[in-house]
Amino acid sequence: MGVLSDTDREKRDETADGQFYDSPRYVTHASEAFCERLTRLYADVFEPDDIVLDAMGSWVSHFPDTRLERCIGHGLNDAELASNDRYDEWWVRDLNQDRTLPIADATCDVVCCALSVQYLQYPEAVFAEFNRILDDEGSIVVSFTNRLFPTKAINAWRTASMDERADLVASYLRAGDMTVSDRVTDHTMTDPFYAVIGHAGPGSSG
Numbered sequence: 001m002g003v004l005s006d007t008d009r010e011k012r013d014e015t016a017d018g019q020f021y022d023s024p025r026y027v028t029h030a031s032e033a034f035c036e037r038l039t040r041l042y043a044d045v046f047e048p049d050d051i052v053l054d055a056m057g058s059w060v061s062h063f064p065d066t067r068l069e070r071c072i073g074h075g076l077n078d079a080e081l082a083s084n085d086r087y088d089e090w091w092v093r094d095l096n097q098d099r100t101l102p103i104a105d106a107t108c109d110v111v112c113c114a115l116s117v118q119y120l121q122y123p124e125a126v127f128a129e130f131n132r133i134l135d136d137e138g139s140i141v142v143s144f145t146n147r148l149f150p151t152k153a154i155n156a157w158r159t160a161s162m163d164e165r166a167d168l169v170a171s172y173l174r175a176g177d178m179t180v181s182d183r184v185t186d187h188t189m190t191d192p193f194y195a196v197i198g199h200a201g202p203g204s205s206g
């Protein structure tokens, strides 16, 4: 099911995303308060010995101390991913060029996607992949704030209000056959905190 039009998917900078992320950025993309709030949310979702995919990741994942069986990282910059001390393994893939994930069906208990969903041009296909790799009781946490690289975010995101962005993310989950179970918003910090939480749906392979 497509939720975006061709115009919605356009970016101001249509050069390959890999070029934009060619040099590592060892920064955080939201305030400390935002990152701490995200860590608390993950602590509520993660169970000991979970297998977690951190999609569109970097050198830091904002994870709690929960002992995980395995953490799989993904992103666009090899050096950033290599320096993330939570990853047991990782791979680089531009999801706007190849919308598949090299992970077996029903492998993961949780998929995390932090501060990055605005860069996906084909979120319906990518979220269907998230659903495929989730166990049938698996969860997904997509978090975002109002910060972004404006030339790289899709039109639909740039022109939307924050609440419309939450609606957009919820529509991505549904397009991927997942269910939306909760939305968390917190405006008490400099970077407003938004997260959409969902569960694997009928299309899940688990």
Ligand SMILES: C[S@@+](CC[C@H](N)C(=O)[O-])C[C@H]1O[C@@H](n2cnc3c(N)ncnc32)[C@H](O)[C@@H]1O
Pocket: 017, 021, 028, 029, 055, 056, 057, 058, 060, 061, 074, 075, 076, 077, 093, 094, 095, 096, 097, 113, 114, 115, 116, 119
């Ligand atoms: C603002 S950073 C957020 C990184 C990390 N999740 C965090 O919380 O700090 C955006 C990330 O999105 C990922 N990204 C952007 N465009 C992408 C694409 N086309 N395919 C795959 N990943 C992409 C990059 O890995 C980049 O590190």
